[in-house]
Amino acid sequence: MGVVFRDGKVLIARRPDHVHQGGLLEFPGGKVEAGETVQQALVREIREETGLRIDPDLLEPVIEIRHDYGDKRVFLDVWEASCAEGAPEGREGQAIQWLGVQDLADVDFPAANRPIIRALKLPRRYAITGSIGNPSAFPDQLRQCLLAARPQLCLFRAPELSEEIYERLAGWSLEACRASDSLLMLHGAPLLLELLPQAAGLHMPWREARQYSVRPIPEGQLLAISCHDEEEIAHAEQLQADFITLGPVKPTSSHPGAPGIGWARFQALAAGAGIPVYALGGLAPDDTHAARQAGAQGIAGIGFWWSGNGY
Numbered sequence: 001m002g003v004v005f006r007d008g009k010v011l012i013a014r015r016p017d018h019v020h021q022g023g024l025l026e027f028p029g030g031k032v033e034a035g036e037t038v039q040q041a042l043v044r045e046i047r048e049e050t051g052l053r054i055d056p057d058l059l060e061p062v063i064e065i066r067h068d069y070g071d072k073r074v075f076l077d078v079w080e081a082s083c084a085e086g087a088p089e090g091r092e093g094q095a096i097q098w099l100g101v102q103d104l105a106d107v108d109f110p111a112a113n114r115p116i117i118r119a120l121k122l123p124r125r126y127a128i129t130g131s132i133g134n135p136s137a138f139p140d141q142l143r144q145c146l147l148a149a150r151p152q153l154c155l156f157r158a159p160e161l162s163e164e165i166y167e168r169l170a171g172w173s174l175e176a177c178r179a180s181d182s183l184l185m186l187h188g189a190p191l192l193l194e195l196l197p198q199a200a201g202l203h204m205p206w207r208e209a210r211q212y213s214v215r216p217i218p219e220g221q222l223l224a225i226s227c228h229d230e231e232e233i234a235h236a237e238q239l240q241a242d243f244i245t246l247g248p249v250k251p252t253s254s255h256p257g258a259p260g261i262g263w264a265r266f267q268a269l270a271a272g273a274g275i276p277v278y279a280l281g282g283l284a285p286d287d288t289h290a291a292r293q294a295g296a297q298g299i300a301g302i303g304f305w306w307s308g309n310g311y
């Protein structure tokens, strides 16, 4: 299926009432025919269903989803086209519209689309805080890094701090992030979100996530989990995580001694995940393309935005 973007909006159709998941909204697309690549099939389906022309060479992978509806199992191989030619019309009688990404709501789509909508709303970079020189200078350190890098989504991670100091600095961080239009995730246990409900969500380290068997926070906030292998990814899916980080892809100074899993293993794991996966570990902005080719939502890390010097 294809997510076709034009002028920042995505092309959405309404499934006819009489078909499977009928009446709900969908991204246009259909089945791959014999002898076709997935990209060719997508170009053909979008043309047949909407009349729009897209370039198969400009398609980028978004996410692969396997979903069991009970009455039908589906495999959705989702690709993104950043431009399209022509004026779309519902050639099969279906209603067609352009919607802003932030206006896509889970309830309007089939259940399998939940991770697609997450993927479209999440940025390509997930900025994680690194070493904190002096806690009292932290607010300035954070503000400067936010100003320089303008990340859309951040994680305040500081396992070296006591809970008390973390909570105090988290309150500060939330204000700093709000001022620079960045979403902030907190790192730790679900109780943190009850203390600081204005956070965008909670990122659980694996040792925390493993203790739960159902999603421990409300739907309206994001749940992220640090994963390292298939089992942890499956558990993150069970907890209905909105996204995960997976790595280390390359060796990294924040986890000395841990070898990287490399892009091939990352790709194999990410393909089975069915939720957005940020690649983590020793990555620079230059790695974003490789990460996306390997099926990542984007890159997560400290090095590409955090400066610990001078504080």
Ligand SMILES: Nc1nc2c([nH]c(=O)n2[C@H]2C[C@H](O)[C@@H](COP(=O)(O)OP(=O)(O)OP(=O)(O)O)O2)c(=O)[nH]1
Pocket: 001, 019, 020, 021, 025, 026, 027, 028, 029, 030, 031, 045, 072, 074, 076, 110, 111, 112, 113
């Ligand atoms: N096209 C599309 N199908 C979706 C989405 N979400 C989702 O769960 N599905 C499910 C519904 C169907 O069970 C299946 C699509 O198969 P289908 O046979 O109904 O229709 P199709 O559009 O793929 O088939 P066609 O164009 O080749 O005729 O995938 C979505 O966003 N777009």
Ligand SMILES: [Mg+2]
Pocket: 028, 029, 030, 031, 045, 049
């Ligand atoms: Mg179709």
